[in-house]
Every structure is written in structure tokens, then in C-alpha cells.
Amino acid sequence: MMWQRTWFIGVWVIQLAVCQAQPIIRIVPMGNSITQGAGAPGGYRKPLHELLIKAGYAVDFRGRFTTNSDRLTDPEHEGRSGWQITATAFTDGVALDGQTRSGLLDDLPTALDSSLPPSPTPTVDVILLEIGTNDLQHRVAPQGDSTRIVPHAISRLTTLIGDIHQRRPTAQVLLSTLTPMTTQWRGISAATASRVPVFNRLLPALVQVLRQEGVPIRLVDQYANFIAANGTAQHLIDGLHPDSTGYRLMANTWLAGIQQVVAPVTAPAKESPFWSVPFRQVRIPSxxxxxxxxxxxxxxxxxxxxxxxxxxxxxxxxxxxxxxxxxxxxxxxxxxxxxxxxxxxxxxxxxxxxxxxxxxxxxxxxxxxxxxxxxxxxxxxxxxxxxxxxxxxxxxxxxxxxxxxxxxxxxxxxxxxxxxxxxxxxxxxxxxxxxxxxxxxxxxxxxxxxxxxxxxxxxxxxxxxxxxxxxxxxxxxxxxxxxxxxxxxxxxxxxxxxxxxxxxxxxxxxxxxxxxxxxxxxxxxxxxxxxxxxxxxxxxxxxxxxxxxxxxxxxxxxxxxxxxxxxxxxxxx
The missing domain is CATH 3.40.50.1820 (Alpha/Beta hydrolase fold, catalytic domain)
Structure with a gap:
């Protein structure tokens, strides 16, 4: 398969540094406003960090930004509001709302090189990827053809994952379904909101194809966290961004996905495993x-x-x-x-x-x-x-x-x-x-x-x-x-x-x-x-x-x- 250059919107990159018995998991939250945590301080990064520690993981969140982290002790991330899978002007992608927005692919080498430089010890990378919301919201399509908005997003998502795979070939990708959007968000149309479940239904087939191509990838379902028993959206603060309950549910779902990829380095315990090899506990007499x-x-x-x-x-x-x-x-x-x-x-x-x-x-x-x-x-x-x-x-x-x-x-x-x-x-x-x-x-x-x-x-x-x-x-x-x-x-x-x-x-x-x-x-x-x-x-x-x-x-x-x-x-x- 030929991988095209592509951009992206909502990615979490987790690198598990294998350091003898107790590796540190290096996490790079990367993406859009949901990665930043718009709608609730700390977003899903803060509860995920707490869950990982309690589950026995030693974690290191990494990135160039620390915004909206709610005093998280490890606040670094790569989240930026409004970013898409690709830039609006990328190749034949045209935003039907007439607005110009940035994509992340051109930034990908810098982001990964600064946050996940080559490690002198073996590592395991886990990438948490929730991406495409802004592309659907702003109706990015080839030649402005509205019937191709969702297929075009899926195509560009495929090339994005390929580009990440080329740069980090051993990375485990946890691909998430998109969280819902409603007409409450800035008056978007019902037709625009309905593209999210259509997009999500295409993801299992995408994952299957990528796995056949040798990409280590799994699908996690974040969308289900936000759908009530009667089928309506819930846990959204503004029709697009999760509220604090929604972010906690997302954190639990990410944790479950991570646990499928790598086991905790220690059994869950009251003591934090943060202080693991190569840090040594020493005793110093006064x-x-x-x-x-x-x-x-x-x-x-x-x-x-x-x-x-x-x-x-x-x-x-x-x-x-x-x-x-x-x-x-x-x-x-x-x-x-x-x-x-x-x-x-x-x-x-x-x-x-x-x-x-x-x-x-x-x-x-x-x-x-x-x-x-x-x-x-x-x-x-x-x-x-x-x-x-x-x-x-x-x-x-x-x-x-x-x-x-x-x-x-x-x-x-x-x-x-x-x-x-x-x-x-x-x-x-x-x-x-x-x-x-x-x-x-x-x-x-x-x-x-x-x-x-x-x-x-x-x-x-x-x-x-x-x-x-x-x-x-x-x-x-x-x-x-x-x-x-x-x-x-x-x-x-x-x-x-x-x-x-x-x-x-x-x-x-x-x-x-x-x-x-x-x-x-x-x-x-x-x-x-x-x-x-x-x-x-x-x-x-x-x-x-x-x-x-x-x-x-x-x-x-x-x-x-x-x-x-x-x-x-x-x-x-």
C-alpha cells in the first residue's frame, strides 16, 4: 500500500519505555480541543493519568503544551483547538463552510521527534487516536462535493495512520470512534451531526484493512459513552465537547484499550509506581x-x-x-x-x-x-x-x-x-x-x-x-x-x-x-x-x-x- 501524506486532529501518543522490570509509559496527547480538554479542566488526560497510576502503570505525559491541565502533575500534551485531519487547503480538500483551518500532519515530524525521541532502551509505543470531528463539522470534501465528506475523511485518516506507522512502525494504534456532535453546537445542521455515526460505522472495516497491511491497530468505542438508552446524545457540555462525566468515561475507555496492549508493570497498589527503574530509593543517614x-x-x-x-x-x-x-x-x-x-x-x-x-x-x-x-x-x-x-x-x-x-x-x-x-x-x-x-x-x-x-x-x-x-x-x-x-x-x-x-x-x-x-x-x-x-x-x-x-x-x-x-x-x- 502507498501511504499518502496526511494531517490529523485528535491523537494521543503513548510510549512505554521498557526499562528492565518497570517501564515508564511515555504519553503524548496530540490533537484538537478534546485533547486540550475543552469543556472540563484537565479533559480526559487528568482522569486517565490517575487511572493509569492506580492500575499499576508508571506514566510520563509528554508534549510542548500544558494548557487546560487543571494542576495535573504531568500536564504536557500536543492538543490544539480546531485542528483537522488535514488542512482545509490540503490537495483537493475544500471546506464547504468557506473557512480555512490547520491540519497536523506537517507538524507530525516535529511533534514526534520532540516528544518521542529515539530511546537508548527498548520502547513500546501506544497511540490513542480520536480524529475527524472538525473535518466532518467543517465539511471538508474533494471539489466541494458534499456527498464525499465522510469517504474523504476516511481516506485521509487511512493515510494519516500510514504516516504515523512509517514514522513509528512498532507503535500500537488505538483508534477511537468519534464522540457525537449535536445541533446545539453553534447551530450546525442535523445533516452535519449525522455524519459522525456514519463515519464511525466505517471504522471497523478500516481497522481490518490496516491490520492486514501489518499495522498494529485496535478500535475503541468512545461514541457509546455518549449515547443514552433512548438514543440521544448525553454528557456533552455544549453539543460537541464532553463534560466532566464524559471525559471520565473516555478515560476509562482509553484505559481498557491500553490494558489490551500492555499489562501493568506491577500489580495495582496503594504506592505509586511512578518511582520505578532507573530511579532508586536510597536511605541517607542524617x-x-x-x-x-x-x-x-x-x-x-x-x-x-x-x-x-x-x-x-x-x-x-x-x-x-x-x-x-x-x-x-x-x-x-x-x-x-x-x-x-x-x-x-x-x-x-x-x-x-x-x-x-x-x-x-x-x-x-x-x-x-x-x-x-x-x-x-x-x-x-x-x-x-x-x-x-x-x-x-x-x-x-x-x-x-x-x-x-x-x-x-x-x-x-x-x-x-x-x-x-x-x-x-x-x-x-x-x-x-x-x-x-x-x-x-x-x-x-x-x-x-x-x-x-x-x-x-x-x-x-x-x-x-x-x-x-x-x-x-x-x-x-x-x-x-x-x-x-x-x-x-x-x-x-x-x-x-x-x-x-x-x-x-x-x-x-x-x-x-x-x-x-x-x-x-x-x-x-x-x-x-x-x-x-x-x-x-x-x-x-x-x-x-x-x-x-x-x-x-x-x-x-x-x-x-x-x-x-x-x-x-x-x-x-
Missing amino acids: RLDGAVQPAFFYASQQPRPQPLVVSLHTWSGDYRQVDSLALLARRRDWNYIHPNFRGPNRTTNACCSQYALQDMEDAIDYAIANGNVDTSQIHVIGVSGGGYATLCLYMKTRRAINSFSAWVPITNLVDWYYETMSRDPKHTQDILDCVGQTGNSLNVPEAQSRSPYFMKTPVARRRHSRLHLFAGVHDGYTGAVPITQTILFFNKLVSDFTGSANHPQQVDAATIQALLTRRGHDRRTGEKLANGRAVILKRSLPAADLLIFEGTHEMLLNEAWNVLTRQAQVRSR
């Missing part, structure tokens, strides 16, 4: 009190020393917390360690105590002794409570560290104690459990001693490090940590590094007030981050910078990794 602290560790296999990423868990997490930075470090073959440092911040020995700080130091020492570490390339990073720990280490360690990245950090436990009282009393109690009480009140001196804002800035030691501070402008409204926690700490650094209380890089009170009340709606720098988020405000010193972005209490994974790699490149010059 040099302060001898208490053994666990960590997950990866040593670079490169012949030359490589950077070390020290990723610090969140406020309520511990070393077992899923951390997508681990997968990025492994992909780049950098050294990586994820220490416990006394676990969740709800005990006296946690919460950046002298014991927790020593545990972080011990973890770095362990990585240097047991990895292949370029000691001039140590990078510490954390989000939320991990950002808090990052800043405590920034203020306290005497070690030479290349960079520190603190995303939406807590910097002042005294203020945060009062800020959480009505917002999240659990964290209020955590603070009390960490620092204790004086009578019925917070032990303020102890809280201050564990707060980066009140610590002495080691100006001389940090002139050759770089600190990156990030805050989402809506945090404090939709998240747990107001942006003033980050801004006021940056202002402190400006004063400490420059000796000036009125330096132009400080964020003045009027700007802070505007950010809190208007939340960036009246200001944009025009700059975009790696995932397309707008930059609201930037300030910079030679040793530290502050960036307020359009977002909430979150780490933007792609941007975080880009900052680490840029920092490593700068230092290596």
Missing part, C-alpha cells in the same frame, strides 16, 4: 542526629559529569510525591535527587528545622558521592512548600549552588499563619505543629527563625548563584499562598544586595496594590512563557529575578525546565 531519611535518586549515565537537580517536595508531600521534573532530568540524563527532609511540614523536625536543612545537605552530598555530578552545576528547585524549602536552603547553605528556583513559595510563616486561618485551617494547624505555641498564640520567634523573609541574606555567598522567583498573579485568590509572600521577599533581597531601600527594581506599594486588586488585567509585558502564559511583571538583579505570570498556585513545568537548562548553559560557557 549527619546531625543519625535519623535515616529516604530519597529517590537517579545517576547520570553520561561519560562526562552532568548537572544535578535537587527537587524539593511540597508542604504536605514527601519524597514519594510524583515529580515530573524527575522524568525530564532522566530524559536529559542529568543527575536527580528527591529527598524527604523529614516529610510533610507538620512536625517540629520538619518545616526547615536544622534537621530538615541538614537532610537537604546530606542528600546533595549523597548525590555527589554516588552520581556523576558536575559540582558547578547544582540546581535546587521546588514549588509551594518546596519553594519554601528552596529559599531556606538559599539563605542557610554554605555550599556553592548554581541556581535556585522557587515557584509560588511561602516566605513568611507568621503572615501565612494568619492568611491561612480562614482560607485553609489545615495549614494553620500545620504551622502550629511545626513551631509551637506560646499560650494560645503562635510562637512568633520560632516561626520567624524558620521563615526565609526573616533570615539574614548571605549576600557574599550568593553573588555567584542565581535565584529565580515565580508567582501566579491569581494565587491567594484561587491558590493557597498570596503573591505578597514572593514579592516582599524579593524586595528584601533587592535591599540586601543593593543597600538601597528604594531601588528601582523593588516592587513599590502601589504596584503591589494594583496586582492584588486588578490581578494583572490592566498590565501585560507582551512576553509569553514557554507554555503561552502571559508575563505580568518582571524585576531583575544580577543575582536574582522575580516573575509574576498569568496563573495561580502552580509550577509551569516547561518554563521551570527551560530555566534550569538555560542556567546550565550560561554556567557552562
Whole structure:
């Protein structure tokens, strides 16, 4: 069979990296607005990720975008709204609605090469493909012949699968029936909506032909999830896109298809299999009190020393917390360690105590002794409570560290104690459990001693490090940590590094007030981050910078990794 060049609309690409006993499944969601999750935050990616973990799979979602991921810990995907199997102007395809739209085939080499580069270990690829909705909706047909809309879509789908097969010949393709559309969606006609079931009825024969041609492909039925007993469409939020129930049903159907292709690497268990080979669980005794602290560790296999990423868990997490930075470090073959440092911040020995700080130091020492570490390339990073720990280490360690990245950090436990009282009393109690009480009140001196804002800035030691501070402008409204926690700490650094209380890089009170009340709606720098988020405000010193972005209490994974790699490149010059 001759495969023609073609485009596509809704593809999930899953690559199962076979790493000895426990492979990581590398998943690249690729396609249109349903892949993005239009209609419900996280779409089917979030529930599918949770189902795969519970079923015993170690997963790695991959792609160049992180939009609409609803704080999914692994948010990468390749979904773009409105894309078709092929572009409107492709060969003889004409959209009868007269509109021009993009297809994905021309982007396929870049998408697959960036998301699924050649692996040094054997892999199994699984592609979840749900595609064609936009082609039917916009009535793409040869020479504008409306009678050929569905056959033309099937033909182009056939060539698309052939092109994917040529580029990834071992890939298992899970081809889905299309989900329904109704006249509720932008007033489309009943005739247009009726093309979906006609298209779906042709898919079993298509799959049979492709299997005879040697393409490993299976058909999964997503359409059935959206048809009620009386034959009408259900679980659609707008006549086209699924609602949250619909996306959960889709996730279950994808899971069933994946289970037909590859068995879980472990039996389902309460413990997440995310931390699998080649990550090793290690036990590191504290040099302060001898208490053994666990960590997950990866040593670079490169012949030359490589950077070390020290990723610090969140406020309520511990070393077992899923951390997508681990997968990025492994992909780049950098050294990586994820220490416990006394676990969740709800005990006296946690919460950046002298014991927790020593545990972080011990973890770095362990990585240097047991990895292949370029000691001039140590990078510490954390989000939320991990950002808090990052800043405590920034203020306290005497070690030479290349960079520190603190995303939406807590910097002042005294203020945060009062800020959480009505917002999240659990964290209020955590603070009390960490620092204790004086009578019925917070032990303020102890809280201050564990707060980066009140610590002495080691100006001389940090002139050759770089600190990156990030805050989402809506945090404090939709998240747990107001942006003033980050801004006021940056202002402190400006004063400490420059000796000036009125330096132009400080964020003045009027700007802070505007950010809190208007939340960036009246200001944009025009700059975009790696995932397309707008930059609201930037300030910079030679040793530290502050960036307020359009977002909430979150780490933007792609941007975080880009900052680490840029920092490593700068230092290596």
C-alpha cells in the first residue's frame, strides 16, 4: 500500500519505555480541543493519568503544551483547538463552510521527534487516536462535493495512520470512534451531526484493512459513552465537547484499550509506581542526629559529569510525591535527587528545622558521592512548600549552588499563619505543629527563625548563584499562598544586595496594590512563557529575578525546565 501524506486532529501518543522490570509509559496527547480538554479542566488526560497510576502503570505525559491541565502533575500534551485531519487547503480538500483551518500532519515530524525521541532502551509505543470531528463539522470534501465528506475523511485518516506507522512502525494504534456532535453546537445542521455515526460505522472495516497491511491497530468505542438508552446524545457540555462525566468515561475507555496492549508493570497498589527503574530509593543517614531519611535518586549515565537537580517536595508531600521534573532530568540524563527532609511540614523536625536543612545537605552530598555530578552545576528547585524549602536552603547553605528556583513559595510563616486561618485551617494547624505555641498564640520567634523573609541574606555567598522567583498573579485568590509572600521577599533581597531601600527594581506599594486588586488585567509585558502564559511583571538583579505570570498556585513545568537548562548553559560557557 502507498501511504499518502496526511494531517490529523485528535491523537494521543503513548510510549512505554521498557526499562528492565518497570517501564515508564511515555504519553503524548496530540490533537484538537478534546485533547486540550475543552469543556472540563484537565479533559480526559487528568482522569486517565490517575487511572493509569492506580492500575499499576508508571506514566510520563509528554508534549510542548500544558494548557487546560487543571494542576495535573504531568500536564504536557500536543492538543490544539480546531485542528483537522488535514488542512482545509490540503490537495483537493475544500471546506464547504468557506473557512480555512490547520491540519497536523506537517507538524507530525516535529511533534514526534520532540516528544518521542529515539530511546537508548527498548520502547513500546501506544497511540490513542480520536480524529475527524472538525473535518466532518467543517465539511471538508474533494471539489466541494458534499456527498464525499465522510469517504474523504476516511481516506485521509487511512493515510494519516500510514504516516504515523512509517514514522513509528512498532507503535500500537488505538483508534477511537468519534464522540457525537449535536445541533446545539453553534447551530450546525442535523445533516452535519449525522455524519459522525456514519463515519464511525466505517471504522471497523478500516481497522481490518490496516491490520492486514501489518499495522498494529485496535478500535475503541468512545461514541457509546455518549449515547443514552433512548438514543440521544448525553454528557456533552455544549453539543460537541464532553463534560466532566464524559471525559471520565473516555478515560476509562482509553484505559481498557491500553490494558489490551500492555499489562501493568506491577500489580495495582496503594504506592505509586511512578518511582520505578532507573530511579532508586536510597536511605541517607542524617549527619546531625543519625535519623535515616529516604530519597529517590537517579545517576547520570553520561561519560562526562552532568548537572544535578535537587527537587524539593511540597508542604504536605514527601519524597514519594510524583515529580515530573524527575522524568525530564532522566530524559536529559542529568543527575536527580528527591529527598524527604523529614516529610510533610507538620512536625517540629520538619518545616526547615536544622534537621530538615541538614537532610537537604546530606542528600546533595549523597548525590555527589554516588552520581556523576558536575559540582558547578547544582540546581535546587521546588514549588509551594518546596519553594519554601528552596529559599531556606538559599539563605542557610554554605555550599556553592548554581541556581535556585522557587515557584509560588511561602516566605513568611507568621503572615501565612494568619492568611491561612480562614482560607485553609489545615495549614494553620500545620504551622502550629511545626513551631509551637506560646499560650494560645503562635510562637512568633520560632516561626520567624524558620521563615526565609526573616533570615539574614548571605549576600557574599550568593553573588555567584542565581535565584529565580515565580508567582501566579491569581494565587491567594484561587491558590493557597498570596503573591505578597514572593514579592516582599524579593524586595528584601533587592535591599540586601543593593543597600538601597528604594531601588528601582523593588516592587513599590502601589504596584503591589494594583496586582492584588486588578490581578494583572490592566498590565501585560507582551512576553509569553514557554507554555503561552502571559508575563505580568518582571524585576531583575544580577543575582536574582522575580516573575509574576498569568496563573495561580502552580509550577509551569516547561518554563521551570527551560530555566534550569538555560542556567546550565550560561554556567557552562
